[in-house]
Amino acid sequence: MEKELRLMKGNEAVAEAAIRAGADGYFGYPITPQSEVLEYLMEAKPHERTGMVVLQAESEVAAINMVYGGAACGKRVMTSSSSPGISLKQEGISYIAGAELPCLVVNVVRGGPGLGTIQPSQSDYFQATKGGGHGDYHLIVLAPSSVQEMADFVDLAFELAFKYRNPVMMLSDGAIGQMMEKVWLSPQKERSKTVPEWATTGKPPTRERVIITSLDLDPMAQERFNQKLIAKYNEIREKEVRYEEFQCEDAEYLFVAYGTSARVCQKSIQLARAQGIKAGLLRPVTLFPFPVNRLNELADKVKMMISVEMSAGQMVEDVMLASNGKVPVYHYGRMGGMVPEPEEVTDFLKSKI
Amino acid sequence: MPQATGINDIIKPENLVYKRTEVMTPNILHYCPGCGHGTVHRILAEVIEEEGLQTEAIGVSPVGCSVLLYNYLDIDWQEAAHGRAPAVATAIKRLLPDKFVFTYQGDGDLAAIGTAETIHACNRGENIMIIFINNGIYGMTGGQMAPTTLPGMKSSTSPYGRDVKMMGNPVKMTDIVATLPGTFYVTRQSVHTPANVRKTKKAIRKAAQYQKLNKGTCFIEVVSNCPSGWKMTPVESNRWMEENMFPFYPLGDMKVPQESESQTTNK
Amino acid sequence: MAKVKGSIVVDIDRCKGCEICMVSCPTGTIAMAKEVNHKGYFYAYPANPDLCIGCANCAVVCPDGVITVYRTKI
Numbered sequence: 001m002e003k004e005l006r007l008m009k010g011n012e013a014v015a016e017a018a019i020r021a022g023a024d025g026y027f028g029y030p031i032t033p034q035s036e037v038l039e040y041l042m043e044a045k046p047h048e049r050t051g052m053v054v055l056q057a058e059s060e061v062a063a064i065n066m067v068y069g070g071a072a073c074g075k076r077v078m079t080s081s082s083s084p085g086i087s088l089k090q091e092g093i094s095y096i097a098g099a100e101l102p103c104l105v106v107n108v109v110r111g112g113p114g115l116g117t118i119q120p121s122q123s124d125y126f127q128a129t130k131g132g133g134h135g136d137y138h139l140i141v142l143a144p145s146s147v148q149e150m151a152d153f154v155d156l157a158f159e160l161a162f163k164y165r166n167p168v169m170m171l172s173d174g175a176i177g178q179m180m181e182k183v184w185l186s187p188q189k190e191r192s193k194t195v196p197e198w199a200t201t202g203k204p205p206t207r208e209r210v211i212i213t214s215l216d217l218d219p220m221a222q223e224r225f226n227q228k229l230i231a232k233y234n235e236i237r238e239k240e241v242r243y244e245e246f247q248c249e250d251a252e253y254l255f256v257a258y259g260t261s262a263r264v265c266q267k268s269i270q271l272a273r274a275q276g277i278k279a280g281l282l283r284p285v286t287l288f289p290f291p292v293n294r295l296n297e298l299a300d301k302v303k304m305m306i307s308v309e310m311s312a313g314q315m316v317e318d319v320m321l322a323s324n325g326k327v328p329v330y331h332y333g334r335m336g337g338m339v340p341e342p343e344e345v346t347d348f349l350k351s352k353i
Numbered sequence: 354m355p356q357a358t359g360i361n362d363i364i365k366p367e368n369l370v371y372k373r374t375e376v377m378t379p380n381i382l383h384y385c386p387g388c389g390h391g392t393v394h395r396i397l398a399e400v401i402e403e404e405g406l407q408t409e410a411i412g413v414s415p416v417g418c419s420v421l422l423y424n425y426l427d428i429d430w431q432e433a434a435h436g437r438a439p440a441v442a443t444a445i446k447r448l449l450p451d452k453f454v455f456t457y458q459g460d461g462d463l464a465a466i467g468t469a470e471t472i473h474a475c476n477r478g479e480n481i482m483i484i485f486i487n488n489g490i491y492g493m494t495g496g497q498m499a500p501t502t503l504p505g506m507k508s509s510t511s512p513y514g515r516d517v518k519m520m521g522n523p524v525k526m527t528d529i530v531a532t533l534p535g536t537f538y539v540t541r542q543s544v545h546t547p548a549n550v551r552k553t554k555k556a557i558r559k560a561a562q563y564q565k566l567n568k569g570t571c572f573i574e575v576v577s578n579c580p581s582g583w584k585m586t587p588v589e590s591n592r593w594m595e596e597n598m599f600p601f602y603p604l605g606d607m608k609v610p611q612e613s614e615s616q617t618t619n620k
Numbered sequence: 621m622a623k624v625k626g627s628i629v630v631d632i633d634r635c636k637g638c639e640i641c642m643v644s645c646p647t648g649t650i651a652m653a654k655e656v657n658h659k660g661y662f663y664a665y666p667a668n669p670d671l672c673i674g675c676a677n678c679a680v681v682c683p684d685g686v687i688t689v690y691r692t693k694i
Contacts, residue, residue, distance in 0.1 A: 025448055053447045058473035062440040065433065065470070069413070069441035072431045075448050095434050200429035200445070202409040202452050211423045213432035360669055363627040363690045370626075371676040371689035382684055386661065387638030391683030547644050547677035580638075587638035 001187030010150040010177040011036035013185075014080065014106055014170070017151035019046045021158055022189040023104075024075035025053040027066035031085045032118040033174040034108035038080075050191055060085040064092030064105070071101035072212040074199025076158050076192060080106035082174070083124050084115060086132075093167055094133030097229075098214025100198075102161030104154065105139070106170045108177035111337035119337025120174030120260055125314035128171045129288045136226055138233050140168040140240065141287040143258040147181035149285075155186065160240065164232055165198070171287060173310065175260040175339060242285035243294060247273070251280025253349055254298055256319050257308040258284050260339060265308050267342035272349060279349060287315070295322035304352060305329045308345055310338070328352070376402045380424045387587020389577030390419055390486060392544040396554040397457070397484065398426050404561050410453045411445050413438040415467075417459035418492040436467025439474035442481045453564060455482035460501040461491045464526040468500075471526065478535025478569035482560040485526065485572065488579040489598060496582035500524045503601055508582070523601070527574040531607040537569035539608035543576045545591040549604075568610070576602045622693040626674020628666050631686040637661035641678035641687060647671040650678055 008016065015037045018026060026046075028038040038056060046052035053070075057063035063079045070077035081089060086107045096103055109124045111117035128141045140160050144150045150172055157168040195201055203209045216222040244262075247269055248254065255265040262283040272279040282298060284291050299305070304327055307316035313331035320329045332348040334340045376398035382391045401410050407428055414422040416435035423430035433441040438456035446454040463471050463485050474481065490508055491497040498508040498515060501523050505514040515523070531539040538560060542553040553575055560571035576598050578590040585593060628649070635657060641664050642650045651667030664687075666672060674691025 025444060027444060053444075055443070055447065057440065058469055061437065062443075062470050062473065065437035065440035066444035068433070068437075069431060069444035070448050072441075073411075073445055073448050077444070077448075091434055092437070099432075200411050200431055201449065202411060203427065203429045204408050209423075209427050210429045211432070212430065213423065215420060215432055360627050363625060363674075363692050364629060365690065365692075368627075368674075368690040368692045369688070370674055370691045371679040371687070373685040373688070377685060381634055384683065386636035386683075387640055388683055391685065392681065395683075395685045544681070545640070547675075547680045550680045587640055588643050591640065 003184040003186060005182060005184055007180055008147060008183050009036055009180050010144070010147045010172060011108060012040045013147045013151040013183050014154060015040035015044065016185055017154040018078060019044060019050060019052060020186050020188050021155040022050065022076065022191040023052055023078055023158070024191055025070045025077040027055050027057050027063040027070070027077065027079050029057050029060045029063050029081065029085060031082045033110055033178050034080050034082045034106070037106065050188070052191070060088035061092065064089035067103045068092055068096050068099070068101060071096060071103045072099065072200050074196040074201065078104035078106065080108065082108045082110045083112050083121070086124060086127070090133035093139070094135050094137060095214050096167045097137035097139070098135060099212050100165040101167065101212070102158070102165055103167050104157040104161060104170065105167060106172065109171065109173045111335065117337035118174065120310060120339060121335065121337055122173055122259060122261060122310040123312070123314070123335065124171065125287065125309065125311060128169050129290070137229060138288050140164065140166055140236060141171050142168065143171050143285060143287050144176060145259050145262045145283065147176065147179065147183045150176060151183050151185060164236060166232065166236070171259070173259050174337070237289040240286060241289045241291050241293070243291040244283040244285060246281040246283065248280035248282060248298065250278050252278045252303050253280070253353070254302040254305045255279060255281045255308050255345070256284070256295065256305055256315065257281060258287060258315070261308045261310055264340050264342050264345060268345035268349070271342055271346040277349065277353070290318050290322065292322040295319060296324060299323035299326035302327060306349060306352070307331045308340065309333045310340070311335060374398045374402045376407055376427050378425055378427050382425060383421060384418065385581045387578065387580045387590065389488070389544045389575065392550055393484065393486060393553070393575055393577070394422065394425050396544070396550060397557055400554060400557045400561055401426070401428065404558065406453045406561060409451065410455070411449070413442045413445070413456040415456070415458040415462040417462050419457055419459060419486065420493065422457055436462050436465070437470055438462065439467065439470040439479070439481070439483065443474050443477070443479045446479060446481050453561060455484060457484045458486070459492070460485070460487045460489065460499045464500040464524050472530065472533070475530040475570045475572060476533045476535045478537070480564055480567050480569060482557070482564055482571045482573070484557070485574040486577050487574055487602065488577045488582070490579045490582040492579045492582050496579070503597060525602065527572060527607060530572050535570050536572055536608055537610055538563055538571040540606045541574040541576060541602060541604050543594070543604055545578065545594060563610070576604065624673050624691060625694050626672040626689060626691045627669060628672060628678060629688045630664050630666070632657050632663045632665070633659070634684055634686040635661060635663035636684055637663055638683060639664070641682050644677045644681045646675060646677065647673055
């Protein structure tokens with residue numbers, strides 16, 4: 001089977017990619033700007049194509065707990081939402097992390113706080129990368145910057161989720177979710193028939209019962225579990241960092257940006273270079289794990305770093321930690337659903353030189 | 354005249370009429386003396402054994418006193434977030450439709466924080482069994498007012514008795530779900546006497562059989578006691594339950610399938 | 621006519637002394653011990669074993685499942 005070229009919205013690409021990745025279940029609740037995921041899945045009849053279960057839940061809270069139930073059966077399950085809905089899911093995400101269950105949560109971010117706007121934003125960075133819900137945990141966070149990546153990261157997310165028994169978040173935004181681009185779709189994968197040994201499937205006489213829980217009343221045992229999680233996160237930090245560099249070879253000024261902001265920065269670099277300013281871009285593809293080591297290396301080469309985000313300045317804190325005081329680090333951002341123009345980013349850079 | 358039979362003559366394997374089912378693990382229940390949870394656990398385990406469901410059962414335990422239920426029944430378990438068990442069970446059953454899937458929830462879990470999940474799972478007619486233990490109080494957290502606390506009933510957060518003008522009225526969740534088209538069998542039982550235990554066990558068995566026939570949601574409320582939360586001895590608590598809980602939460606079937614639609618395998 | 625004769629065995633260390641079996645026994649077989657088990661509960665025991673008819677009511681209603689019941693005809 002060959003790949004298929006289609007023109008799709010990012011949200012539709014996620015949905016089609018999920019079917020093709022052999023996902024077993026999707027549980028969602030409508031919210032702008034990501035409702036196309038559920039709409040597409042309902043229209044595409046995945047139950048006929050692959051047997052995939054798709055259900056519109058009564059709330060985001062119910063949807064994420066359906067994901068918990070399905071993931072605990074060893075199935076490839078996912079949900080998607082946008083910022084206010086992701087906040088509602090945080091309890092369930094914490095339980096999923098605490099029970100070490102694999103799943104995919106897609107956040108098509110919109111402006112906040114509160115009900116905010118329905119336009120693209122990157123103001124959920126802290127929530128996505130620092131935990132989000134209660135307790136010490138991390139998600140693996142993938143940040144697509146194109147419709148193609150929204151499709152490709154579905155398969156990658158399930159691979160990582162099952163490899164580490166950890167929830168994975170795809171942190172997109174309203175621009176990439178809504179815009180149409182050409183996308184190469186992977187051929188249909190078979191739904192997995194493998195049953196992980198940790199999954200609840202009914203207890204045969206040949207094994208002990210499986211208990212999926214995040215509860216431990218013994219504080220010493222809970223601490224041992226926390227240490228196990230830390231070890232897992234450290235392994236993820238070591239092995240799963242992904243990033244992309246754009247004109248970094250000779251760069252004196254480095255933009256750090258992901259998602260839509262990274263696309264804006266590519267144009268800003270062109271504008272800067274036309275004026276003789278050697279700018280480059282590091283685009284983190286994984287926000288957790290964050291490309292700390294690479295940024296630290298680049299801090300020895302560049303004169304300045306600018307974290308460009310559609311937020312009040314969130315990722316900038318990680319850029320500062322990674323560069324560890326070697327170079328000045330600035331934040332440039334737009335908020336509330338506003339997307340920065342390439343010119344204003346270049347102008348900001350010039351103002352700091 | 355037969356010789357007088359000594360106890361040792363009676364206690365022989367061939368004379369055994371009742372012993373704890375093997376589906377119960379050896380763990381000692383953490384419940385307070387006289388708590389109805391243990392009884393419901395045991396008859397649930399007995400039904401699982403007698404109906405041959407141990408290999409296909411997946412239970413969902415709640416948050417509340419029965420949060421540790423997974424320690425007591427030797428089947429696969431998922432421990433749900435507070436109130437979310439019906440959503441968790443929904444996904445399990447849809448992804449593994451051949452399994453026997455049930456939730457076990459208290460009144461705080463099912464009728465307060467989990468109201469939406471309960472009603473919508475029942476309304477969709479998810480093919481699961483929901484066991485609802487109603488003792489009118491939050492036991493685990495120390496006897497606070499529950500959505501099911503009776504008018505005038507004292508709890509640690511209604512120390513002068515539940516004032517319905519200020520605190521609202523108790524909710525009859527079983528009456529509500531009985532009105533939903535998705536529920537197939539809805540009943541309210543108790544486990545405080547041997548006869549009531551046998552009736553509740555029969556209800557659980559029916560629900561298990563209906564699930565095999567894909568009939569929709571089966572909902573079994575068990576009106577139960579909380580000797581510690583009610584500050585009574587177990588025997589007193591059962592008497593108080595009969596005198597006060599049953600008039601408000603009368604026992605009996607609320608939704609019974611028609612004969613033609615309830616063909617079950619007789620055992 | 622054959623007479624039904626029963627006997628119960630109480631798992632004393634698991635008994636929590638709730639007394640529900642005692643009040644559910646139709647023949648007055650069960651009483652609570654005057655001494656406590658290792659958990660400190662006054663446990664149930666067959667104080668009048670000759671009265672037991674092996675009806676299993678005690679075992680059926682026991683929240684902790686500590687009673688095993690035997691029955692025979694003599």
